[in-house]
Amino acid sequence: MPRIPLLMPQLGESIAEATVVNIGIKVGDTVQGDQDIMEVETNKAVLNVSAPAPGRILELNVEPQGTYPVGAVLGYLEVTAADIARLGLTAPADTASAHRVESQQGADGTTVEMPETEPGVASGSDDDADRPHFGPDETNTGGDIFPISQTGSANRGENGEGVGLPVPARVAGGAGWFSPRVQARMRELGLQPGDLAGVAGTGTGGRPTVADVEKFLAGIEAHAPRPASAMRLAIADAMRRSWTRPLATVGRPIVLDALFAHRATCAEPKPGLALYALRALALALAETRGAAVTRLIGGKLVPPAALDIGFAVEATEGIVVPVLRAADKSPLRELTGRYVELLALAQARRLTPDDTEGAVASVTNYGPFGLTWGTPIPLPDQALILGIGALQKAPRWDEATAAFLPVTQAEFTLTIDHRSLDGGGAGRLLARIAELLAKPAEL
Amino acid sequence: MITYLEAIRAAQQRALREDERVFLYGQDIGRFGGAFKATKGLAAEFPGRVIDSPISEDAQVGLAVGAALEGMRPIVEMQFADFSSVAFNQIINQAATLFWRTQLPCPIVVRLPSGGTAGSGPFHSQCMESLYAHYPGLVVMTPATVEDAYTLLLEAVAIDDPVVFCEHKLLYYHLKAARLPEVQISFQRNGHAPALTAGRARLARAGRDLTVVTYSATVHEALAAAAELSRKEGIELEIVDLRTVKPLDTQTVLASVARTGRLLAVGESMPWGGVTAEVVARVASEGFSLLDAPPRRLNPPDTPVPSHPNLWHAHRPGAESIARAARDLLRY
Numbered sequence: 001m002p003r004i005p006l007l008m009p010q011l012g013e014s015i016a017e018a019t020v021v022n023i024g025i026k027v028g029d030t031v032q033g034d035q036d037i038m039e040v041e042t043n044k045a046v047l048n049v050s051a052p053a054p055g056r057i058l059e060l061n062v063e064p065q066g067t068y069p070v071g072a073v074l075g076y077l078e079v080t081a082a083d084i085a086r087l088g089l090t091a092p093a094d095t096a097s098a099h100r101v102e103s104q105q106g107a108d109g110t111t112v113e114m115p116e117t118e119p120g121v122a123s124g125s126d127d128d129a130d131r132p133h134f135g136p137d138e139t140n141t142g143g144d145i146f147p148i149s150q151t152g153s154a155n156r157g158e159n160g161e162g163v164g165l166p167v168p169a170r171v172a173g174g175a176g177w178f179s180p181r182v183q184a185r186m187r188e189l190g191l192q193p194g195d196l197a198g199v200a201g202t203g204t205g206g207r208p209t210v211a212d213v214e215k216f217l218a219g220i221e222a223h224a225p226r227p228a229s230a231m232r233l234a235i236a237d238a239m240r241r242s243w244t245r246p247l248a249t250v251g252r253p254i255v256l257d258a259l260f261a262h263r264a265t266c267a268e269p270k271p272g273l274a275l276y277a278l279r280a281l282a283l284a285l286a287e288t289r290g291a292a293v294t295r296l297i298g299g300k301l302v303p304p305a306a307l308d309i310g311f312a313v314e315a316t317e318g319i320v321v322p323v324l325r326a327a328d329k330s331p332l333r334e335l336t337g338r339y340v341e342l343l344a345l346a347q348a349r350r351l352t353p354d355d356t357e358g359a360v361a362s363v364t365n366y367g368p369f370g371l372t373w374g375t376p377i378p379l380p381d382q383a384l385i386l387g388i389g390a391l392q393k394a395p396r397w398d399e400a401t402a403a404f405l406p407v408t409q410a411e412f413t414l415t416i417d418h419r420s421l422d423g424g425g426a427g428r429l430l431a432r433i434a435e436l437l438a439k440p441a442e443l
Numbered sequence: 444m445i446t447y448l449e450a451i452r453a454a455q456q457r458a459l460r461e462d463e464r465v466f467l468y469g470q471d472i473g474r475f476g477g478a479f480k481a482t483k484g485l486a487a488e489f490p491g492r493v494i495d496s497p498i499s500e501d502a503q504v505g506l507a508v509g510a511a512l513e514g515m516r517p518i519v520e521m522q523f524a525d526f527s528s529v530a531f532n533q534i535i536n537q538a539a540t541l542f543w544r545t546q547l548p549c550p551i552v553v554r555l556p557s558g559g560t561a562g563s564g565p566f567h568s569q570c571m572e573s574l575y576a577h578y579p580g581l582v583v584m585t586p587a588t589v590e591d592a593y594t595l596l597l598e599a600v601a602i603d604d605p606v607v608f609c610e611h612k613l614l615y616y617h618l619k620a621a622r623l624p625e626v627q628i629s630f631q632r633n634g635h636a637p638a639l640t641a642g643r644a645r646l647a648r649a650g651r652d653l654t655v656v657t658y659s660a661t662v663h664e665a666l667a668a669a670a671e672l673s674r675k676e677g678i679e680l681e682i683v684d685l686r687t688v689k690p691l692d693t694q695t696v697l698a699s700v701a702r703t704g705r706l707l708a709v710g711e712s713m714p715w716g717g718v719t720a721e722v723v724a725r726v727a728s729e730g731f732s733l734l735d736a737p738p739r740r741l742n743p744p745d746t747p748v749p750s751h752p753n754l755w756h757a758h759r760p761g762a763e764s765i766a767r768a769a770r771d772l773l774r775y
Contacts, residue, residue: 184732
């Protein structure tokens with residue numbers, strides 16, 4: 001009896017492959033048409049693969065937890081010729097069981113080769129049969145899912161549109177791939193992949209060619225660009241590197257009446273809101289032995305050596321972040337003197353690397369700009385940043401007097417590296433900071 | 444008009460005339476004028492200096508090495524390149540290493556009629572430049588034009604290193620030029636000698652889309668492929684004619700790939716570890732950041748040269764297979 005291949009179905013617009021999580025049948029089983037025979041998982045959902053016709057499972061080529069591309073042959077089903085005719089299925093031309101490579105017709109009639117599931121067993125594809133074979137076989141690249149020629153004409157329609165299988169995730173020549181030549185040009189010009197996000201590529205698979213890059217840059221010239229300062233470039237690089245991590249931000253308002261009452265009693269120089277917050281952050285971190293600023297590096301948890309915390313100061317052309325060392329160990333009064341020194345140095349642009357390196361966290365106060373809320377980005381070598389928004393008078397429900405009472409509060413947001421810290425830890429840290437700021441005399 | 448073969452004859456004639464140390468040695472080259480008539484008339488013009496050898500390539504080259512040690516500058520004609528393997532030991536062990544071992548130069552030229560014709564079969568069709576290029580101490584020349592056949596043979600005689608001169612049989616009678624170039628050459632090398640062109644590649648065709656690096660008869664196949672691709676598909680190939688495969692002009696190749704971003708090295712000798720593999724290796728390692736696509740090569744399949752004309756046609760890279768390979772690379 002003839003047999004038909006069981007193919008990994010097209011599971012979604014952008015899905016290129018799926019992982020087999022459950023095989024519900026074994027070789028020899030009889031199945032009904034449309035019966036679910038295995039479950040596969042994509043990055044979006046778990047889906048069912050069903051039998052296209054009633055028949056008997058002849059072969060299964062899949063393993064649990066194996067990942068196979070859309071269109072891969074998962075096995076073979078023995079079906080009657082009548083069913084093939086009735087359901088309009090196509091039987092493969094070559095039914096020898098030694099050949100595991102199947103050809104499937106793309107929409108424009110070109111043959112598209114499926115991956116081999118057994119190493120070393122090559123099929124004679126139509127292409128090789130009538131074409132004299134010149135030189136080494138460069139279409140078989142071993143580890144790739146699809147041969148190189150796939151990316152070109154094989155899966156393009158008449159007008160160059162993609163047909164048949166979607167572009168496999170790992171193929172070279174897709175839109176995000178830059179050739180060595182383009183990369184070299186990007187390096188020469190100091191371009192990042194993000195800078196070229198706006199370039200419509202004319203290369204294979206929509207990828208940018210050197211000509212596209214040059215044209216894009218020529219277009220920019222029309223806007224009379226000027227060189228960025230070294231500080232701007234340094235910040236850009238730091239933020240780009242920081243952003244490669246999965247950052248998350250949580251926030252809550254903190255009532256500050258007690259804090260401002262305390263500040264009124266302080267001698268000059270008075271500590272600012274950012275310094276209060278910095279001290280509270282340091283104490284809260286010390287209580288948990290720096291749990292929230294423990295970094296995850298190469299599978300290891302790296303606790304902080306000291307609770308050195310920075311504070312952001314706006315300078316011309318950018319931001320500098322001087323550091324207060326061991327902020328958990330000095331009371332607020334002592335920190336204030338050092339804070340004032342560092343602030344003066346920062347504004348005079350006289351900070352040294354000793355003043356700015358090695359912090360485990362930072363504090364940034366954007367309230368003076370009128371911002372109530374923000375999602376600051378930690379410095380690339382730090383795991384956490386505490387942001388402070390503008391002061392606002394707000395009504396707060398007081399249970400005792402059953403009335404709304406006015407309070408002064410600010411939104412505090414905490415951005416964390418979600419690889420090493422979760423929402424719970426962030427929330428508890430903020431709650432503790434709120435508690436500490438409610439008792440400013442103890443800071 | 445002067446043919447490629449006549450240019451080779453003219454170069455030998457000039458060498459015989461201008462340098463008394465030169466003599467020719469080969470099978471049937473005397474009164475018979477050579478299997479391909481490359482020495483026609485020269486035995487009469489230069490009595491005693493165009494000498495018939497016994498049918499022993501080993502002895503031919505051995506005698507030439509010995510003569511070179513005595514201060515002569517012999518040109519050895521192999522009847523077919525394929526037979527030179529009988530002289531392999533003399534060429535690669537004796538001639539190639541002589542200077543390295545003794546500081547005595549070995550200024551011999553071994554002329555190899557290379558490449559096949561339909562039906563010539565595996566012993567009359569080989570291209571052996573890849574084999575000899577593998578050995579240090581040899582210079583390997585592969586002229587593609589009538590002018591280069593003349594110029595490079597003169598330079599081969601003037602160079603003090605042993606030179607393997609690969610002439611392509613398909614070009615002998617069919618490739619013609621209007622006239623021979625003016626070549627300044629000094630065989631005596633007393634005082635100043637004009638700079639040699641050996642070791643420098645030539646841009647046979649300028650193009651924007653893809654660099655084809657090749658040599659000898661394949662240059663003409665590549666030019667045909669380029670004309671077709673340009674006319675029909677607007678694809679412009681740049682063609683680099685290596686002229687000498689050893690030493691190999693890496694600089695010219697890299698400069699071309701810098702312009703086009705793609706490389707296809709084409710050759711008529713076997714694919715395994717040959718000239719095209721060398722070009723690809725150099726471009727991949729020294730010119731990686733110039734590439735938009737992997738560097739590729741096109742050679743005959745890894746089989747002996749077939750006898751049947753149909754198989755022979757299918758075996759060697761031609762305009763059609765070069766065009767196909769170029770199109771594939773452009774789609775990458």
